[in-house]
Amino acid sequence: MSVNADKPHLWKSDIAQSVDFYNNWFMQFAPQAYRDTRLVTTQQVESALQQTANLTNITPGILQQYPSVLPILRMATAPPIARDRLIGLAGVSSNLVKNMEEKQRIPPKTERAILDTELRKISQIIARLADKDIFSWLDTGRQPTDTEIHRAATIVADRLCGAISDPIIRNAQERRQLAMIRQWLEERGYSYIGGGTRLSFERMQPGTFSFRLNIPIVLQGGTKQINIPIDVVIKPLQSSSDELPLLIEAKSAGDYTNPNKRRKEEAVKMAQLRNNYGENIRFILFLCGYFDSGYLGYEAAEGIDWVWEHRIEDLAVFGI
Structure with missing residues (x-):
């Protein structure tokens, strides 16, 4: 079941709210960063x-x-x-x-x-x-x-x-996005697991989450294994032991150009994850800023859903 990808009638309003959300943050915090x-x-x-x-x-x-x-x-x-x-x-x-x-x-x-x-x-x-x-x-x-x-x-x-300057702002925004997700999860009883624990995403316990976790995949042809870095990995509280965690890519953008230039990256990542872990793997985006209908339509066509940062409570609809 899609949460936002199948609701294009809401995209225009969400895009406007997301742009305002990003711009307000930028004016308040970017100069200090x-x-x-x-x-x-x-x-x-x-x-x-x-x-x-x-x-x-x-x-x-x-x-x-x-x-x-x-x-x-x-x-x-x-x-x-x-x-x-x-x-x-x-x-x-x-x-x-x-x-x-x-x-x-x-x-x-x-x-x-x-x-x-x-x-x-x-x-x-x-x-x-x-x-x-x-x-x-x-x-x-x-x-x-x-x-x-x-x-x-x-x-x-x-x-x-x-x-x-762009990486400075991007890094500050990423830290803020992850902090917001962490606060939302911990308020609902989730426990954070640090990345230095050699954590395997397939063996995570229900009610835990981690940041910047590497997910191993084998490339097509089976000759080479690489790691795909994932920003947020969440094992739902009510999940079974064999259920895979929810994978989230946190993305922010201060203009419309760069996201559209790089929109294929998420589709490639999704395809690689599905090839290795099957159709039940769940990979979504956490968006803040300038993501237009062209970007959203492309990701939706690739089977990728998303949560807007200004409406973070949509995470609950993904079973979190």
Whole structure:
């Protein structure tokens, strides 16, 4: 039985309410989430400045010792350099740059001579393009004051946060969505189980739930097993031992474009789950924000139902 997917006459009203719900949250909480992240990022930039002697000592040795400073150094140039632009300008391996930025390490087994050459190229590009308006001491050779260092770190932090503003807001929204689900469940007698308990979703006890649980599946052909991360897994209070939990994907969107670009992802996930666990597997969405009729119609056609965050009590209709 569908709860919302088979009621298109309600979609227009729900879409409007969901957009208002998201916008109200954004205006009230998003600026604080951004400020909190900027404060932490400013501290990281100040640490990077200390490690590079306020950008006066950007050497292969320093980059090898502190690979995590690279994205900060990219934002310390004029103009700020995107990752791929740095790779192209310096003529270095994308694997090196991606390892330094994503894994905060130098790629294992890299030949020393090649590594020194490529790190020197990166150092030269950063030193040549360093923003002298922010780091005014680079032209004069004088020691900057603490105030100048903090001001420069704040500017670079703003650039970094501007480049990742969408993920900052998305992560804050996800935390809020999961907290809302948790409160709703605990008020009804459910118990939370942490993900560090090596929990298997097939062996969950009635009246329990967990967040960000990996569900193992075997891909078509039976040659490879992968894990599908699920945001919320709930074993209903009144369920039998052989009944599978309800799986929920929490989704929020601040515009209509991105959800429609990625709407196939849920359909693929649903198909993989059904191929592995049968037609009785239940997978729904928890929506907040900009999800239009095109998105809803696509998901409904794929057999995916949903609960609107502004009407979270619909979870009860799914037997929760």
